[in-house]
Amino acid sequence: MILYTPVPQELIWEGWDKTPEYFWARIDGRIVQLEKSGHATARIIRLYSTDPLDYLDPAFSPGREVDLGADLKP
Amino acid sequence: MTHTGWEAVQPPGTGPEKAEPRRVVGSSRAANIKELGQPEVPEFQSNIHCLTIIGQIEGHMVMPAQNKTTKYEHIIPQLVAVEQNPEIEGLLVILNTVGGDVEAGLAIAEMIVTMSKPTVSLVLGGGHSIGVPIAVGAQYSFIAETATMTIHPIRLTGLVIGVPQTWEYLEKMQDRVIDFTAKHSRISAERLRELMFTTGELARDIGTVLVGKDAVQEGLIDEVGGLAQAVKKVQELTGQKSGGGLKQ
Numbered sequence: 001m002i003l004y005t006p007v008p009q010e011l012i013w014e015g016w017d018k019t020p021e022y023f024w025a026r027i028d029g030r031i032v033q034l035e036k037s038g039h040a041t042a043r044i045i046r047l048y049s050t051d052p053l054d055y056l057d058p059a060f061s062p063g064r065e066v067d068l069g070a071d072l073k074p
Numbered sequence: 075m076t077h078t079g080w081e082a083v084q085p086p087g088t089g090p091e092k093a094e095p096r097r098v099v100g101s102s103r104a105a106n107i108k109e110l111g112q113p114e115v116p117e118f119q120s121n122i123h124c125l126t127i128i129g130q131i132e133g134h135m136v137m138p139a140q141n142k143t144t145k146y147e148h149i150i151p152q153l154v155a156v157e158q159n160p161e162i163e164g165l166l167v168i169l170n171t172v173g174g175d176v177e178a179g180l181a182i183a184e185m186i187v188t189m190s191k192p193t194v195s196l197v198l199g200g201g202h203s204i205g206v207p208i209a210v211g212a213q214y215s216f217i218a219e220t221a222t223m224t225i226h227p228i229r230l231t232g233l234v235i236g237v238p239q240t241w242e243y244l245e246k247m248q249d250r251v252i253d254f255t256a257k258h259s260r261i262s263a264e265r266l267r268e269l270m271f272t273t274g275e276l277a278r279d280i281g282t283v284l285v286g287k288d289a290v291q292e293g294l295i296d297e298v299g300g301l302a303q304a305v306k307k308v309q310e311l312t313g314q315k316s317g318g319g320l321k322q
Contacts (some may be wrong), residue, residue, distance in 0.1 A: 003173070004203070012137060024083050069080075
C-alpha cells in the first residue's frame with residue numbers, strides 16, 4: 001500500500017498499535033461495524049450491505065454516533 | 075438517534091446469516107412529525123447528489139483515530155447508487171483532502187470518470203496528491219480562489235529494498251497517477267512531471283503548490299469558482315443531458 005499525501009507518515013500512523021474496540025451489530029436490519037465511544041454510544045466504522053442505496057442513507061455513514069440505549073455491555 | 079432495536083452479530087462471513095425484511099430508505103412521515111414537529115413533509119428533494127471527500131482517503135489500512143478519513147468502501151457503493159438511482163441526475167464532488175491511499179484514490183477517480191451522469195468537482199481548501207485525479211475525474215472541475223493543490227512525487231516508507239526494481243515500481247505507480255490526470259485534464263504528462271519535481275516551492279521537499287488560479291492556468295482544473303457556479307454547472311449539464319432547459 002502506498003500513501004500519496006504531503007502529510008508526514010509518522011503523524012498519520014501515530015497510535016496505530018492501539019487496537020480499538022470494534023464489534024458488529026445489526027441496526028434496523030443492516031449490519032454495521034461499530035466502535036464503542038461512550039457508555040451507551042458507539043461510532044459507525046463501516047456499513048456492510050449489498051444494497052447500494054443503503055450507502056446513501058446518512059444514518060449509516062461512517063463516523064456517525066449511534067445511541068444504543070443502556071443495554072450496551074462494556 | 076436512538077436505536078432500541080439493535081443486536082450484536084457475528085462478523086460477516088463467520089456465521090449463518092439470516093435475511094431480514096428491511097424498511098425502505100428515506101424519511102418517514104412519522105419521523106418528520108417527531109423531529110420537526112410538523113406534519114408537512116418538505117417536498118423539495120435535490121436532483122443532485124453531493125459527495126464530500128475530506129481528510130485522508132482511507133484504503134487498505136484503517137488509519138488511527140486522529141485522522142479524519144474518507145473510506146473508499148463507503149464511497150464506491152454510494153457512486154453505484156448515484157449511477158443507478160433515477161431520482162439523482164447529477165453528482166457534485168466536493169474535495170478538501172490531503173490525499174491518501176493511491177489505489178483507493180484512483181479507484182474513486184475511475185468510478186467518477188466512468189459514470190454516465192453529469193459530474194462536477196469543486197476543490198475547497200485543498201485537493202492534494204491523490205485528490206488531484208479525483209478532482210480532474212469529474213466532467214467539469216472548479217477550484218476555489220484560495221484552494222491549493224499540491225503536486226509532488228509518491229514516496230515509499232517502511233521497509234524499502236535498495237534495488238533498481240523498487241525505483242521501477244515507484245515509477246510505475248507514479249505513471250498511473252500522471253497518466254490518469256493528464257488524460258482527464260488539459261495538462262500534459264510532461265508538464266505534470268515537471269511540476270512534480272520542482273525544487274524551491276515546498277519547504278524541505280520537492281513538488282509544486284498550485285493555488286486556485288494557477289491550477290486553472292496549468293490546465294489541471296477548468297475554472298476558478300465556488301458553490302453557486304458548481305451547482306449551476308451540474309444543473310446545466312443535467313439539463314443538456316435530458317434535453318430540456320435548466321431544472322430547478
